[in-house]
Amino acid sequence: MAGRGEELKLLGMWASPFVVRVQIALRLKGLSYEYVEEDLQSKSELLLRSNPAHAGKVPVLIHNGKPVCESSVILRYIDEAFSGSGPSLLPADPYGRAVALFWAVFVDDTLLKARSQALRGETVEEKEEGRKKAAVAMETLEGVLMESKARFFSGRDVPGYLDIMLGGLLGSMRATEEMCGLQTFDPTTTPLLAAWAELFCALDAVELVMPRVERLVEYAEAMQQPRTAVSSTTN
Ligand SMILES: N[C@@H](CCC(=O)N[C@@H](CS)C(=O)NCC(=O)O)C(=O)O
CATH class of the missing domain: 3.40.30.10 (Glutaredoxin)
Incomplete structure (x- = not known):
């Protein structure tokens, strides 16, 4: 409604x-x-x-x-x-839109795929390769922020499409970090992303819907158990 x-x-x-x-x-x-x-x-x-x-x-x-x-x-x-309702998620100018869309595709096609390989790779080598690719992808995104190549939420404006595409993943990324040490955003190698993530997660619109890390960890662990155990933990 x-x-x-x-x-x-x-x-x-x-x-x-x-x-x-x-x-x-x-x-x-x-x-x-x-x-x-x-x-x-x-x-x-x-x-x-x-x-x-x-x-x-x-x-x-x-x-x-x-x-x-x-x-x-x-x-x-x-x-x-719903262009008449609330703030625009994508920039009005075609180039700004293209840039936001490009980096959003990068988030799903490069960062997410690398993290998935790091977690689910079949061999230790494959997982290690995934970790390295994920680190490179995060450093690339850090460069985007550093050089203001695309607009990211700064705390003084409203989040947009790219913020949501990356920020929506933060709960799951943090849960993964908790479970197997695959870092979300390292404050030493990607300080701008680490600061951005804090600001983004503190927003009411985000806090209200972002699943808690402990609950995600519990759920993921239960998913690794037989089906009967999963139903009893998630209900
Ligand atoms: N690229 C899709 C991914 C959607 C997706 O993978 N959804 C999962 C939950 S995280 C799902 O529905 N899995 C059930 C299934 O594959 O049957 C998107 O961005 O919407």
């Missing part, structure tokens, strides 16, 4: 960083919505029907009955469909 007869429903799962992105965006835009928690082991008919291409991945935003999938696409959709 976004007002003026609009109906917004978000199909999500609390621990998903991609769902967190959408929740932050909706809150920053001041849009009210119905949140529907999905059990990813037993997806609802609505979820499967709404995102058939990905066999029912969350998040899915349903606006007046029409589904929009993929967090990066949903953020753009929210910005365009």
